[in-house]
Amino acid sequence: MIRMLAIETSCDETAAAVVEDGRRILSNVVASQVELHARYGGVFPELASRAHIEAIVPVVQEALRTAHLGWGEIDAIAVTYGPGLPGSLLVGVNFAKGAAFGRGLPLVAVNHLEGHIYAHWLETGGEEAAEGRLDFPLIVLVVSGGHTELVLMRGEMDYVRLGGTLDDAAGEAFDKVARMLHLGYPGGPPIEKAARQGNPHAFELPRAWLGNSYDFSFSGLKTAVLRALRPYGDHRPPRLVADMAASFQAAVVEVLATKSARAAKAYGATAILLSGGVSANRALRRAVREAASVPVYALPLAFCTDNAAMIAAAGTRRYRAGERASRTLDIAPGLQLV
Ligand code: KG4
Numbered sequence: 001m002i003r004m005l006a007i008e009t010s011c012d013e014t015a016a017a018v019v020e021d022g023r024r025i026l027s028n029v030v031a032s033q034v035e036l037h038a039r040y041g042g043v044f045p046e047l048a049s050r051a052h053i054e055a056i057v058p059v060v061q062e063a064l065r066t067a068h069l070g071w072g073e074i075d076a077i078a079v080t081y082g083p084g085l086p087g088s089l090l091v092g093v094n095f096a097k098g099a100a101f102g103r104g105l106p107l108v109a110v111n112h113l114e115g116h117i118y119a120h121w122l123e124t125g126g127e128e129a130a131e132g133r134l135d136f137p138l139i140v141l142v143v144s145g146g147h148t149e150l151v152l153m154r155g156e157m158d159y160v161r162l163g164g165t166l167d168d169a170a171g172e173a174f175d176k177v178a179r180m181l182h183l184g185y186p187g188g189p190p191i192e193k194a195a196r197q198g199n200p201h202a203f204e205l206p207r208a209w210l211g212n213s214y215d216f217s218f219s220g221l222k223t224a225v226l227r228a229l230r231p232y233g234d235h236r237p238p239r240l241v242a243d244m245a246a247s248f249q250a251a252v253v254e255v256l257a258t259k260s261a262r263a264a265k266a267y268g269a270t271a272i273l274l275s276g277g278v279s280a281n282r283a284l285r286r287a288v289r290e291a292a293s294v295p296v297y298a299l300p301l302a303f304c305t306d307n308a309a310m311i312a313a314a315g316t317r318r319y320r321a322g323e324r325a326s327r328t329l330d331i332a333p334g335l336q337l338v
């Protein structure tokens with residue numbers, strides 16, 4: 001049995017978790033900084049870093065306490081070393097190095113994107129979750145505030161990157177359009193809510209198909225929304241907000257769903273896994289299910305967004321494969337999945 005303590009500080013959540021055998025969640029603590037960044041309409045890196053410094057010790061203590069474990073019962077530590085914000089990653093990596101070498105525990109470096117993927121192997125109790133009952137090959141769509149990646153997973157820790165965003169991440173597009181609609185930050189949840197009352201055909205917005213590629217682009221869509229809003233000046237009547245939210249969401253979701261389904265067919269995937277904050281979106285889940293002819297799995301909200309349990313899940317695979325980080329482990333802000 002492996003009891004992994006994992007630490008995640010790549011963006012704006014300070015998170016720690018204890019997970020058994022990469023599967024059973026003994027604790028999963030997340031200190032969110034959403035309120036801190038809300039007034040800036042996005043993550044403010046210096047503030048994020050300082051908030052991680054304040055939160056890291058209590059968050060780790062809370063993770064051990066709720067797992068009813070002492071340091072002596074932890075077998076290894078996993079930490080996110082990239083991709084992410086440099087000042088944020090540094091806090092988690094330095095804490096993890098100090099704890100691991102101070103206590104003589106092995107340390108495993110984890111790619112944040114691999115964490116989002118291995119969240120699907122956790123026992124989350126989610127109704128739409130696979131919980132590891134999966135056969136390769138798989139298609140994984142990672143859509144968050146920082147990432148939009150379409151990945152072919154051929155086996156354990158074996159990935160081919162099929163495509164990704166050429167400009168904004170999907171979540172970033174939701175956040176920017178929410179701001180244009182005066183909906184606040186983060187923008188995904190209020191857009192999804194407003195869209196339920198709106199007409200998705202009210203505005204004709206572009207879909208960037210980019211030929212047959214598996215890449216994505218959302219900047220043209222964002223500009224089109226801005227242009228369509230111009231006649232309204234600063235006015236945002238509820239009908240306009242609902243119709244624009246619905247039209248925008250439909251454009252994003254259609255491209256994500258169509259390309260994920262096409263990739264699943266092309267590579268003979270047995271299922272599609274949806275990861276990242278944007279995968280909380282019900283319209284996205286529905287659209288991928290309608291477009292695909294294989295099962296589509298999605299996670300409970302707390303496991304779509306950043307958390308440390310998913311880092312433990314990925315870290316346990318790396319640990320079992322014999323990977324160990326050295327004392328000189330550095331952050332890798334621009335790290336790619338492959
Ligand atoms: O995975 P995450 O918590 O952080 C990153 O690693 O970036 O994702 C946050 C992103 C934000 O951009 C947020 O607007 C988006 O996920 N998001 C959603 C929804 N809930 C969160 N986007 C669309 N629909 C949602 N329901």
Ligand code: ZN
Pocket residue numbers: 112116144276305306
């Ligand atoms: Zn993330």
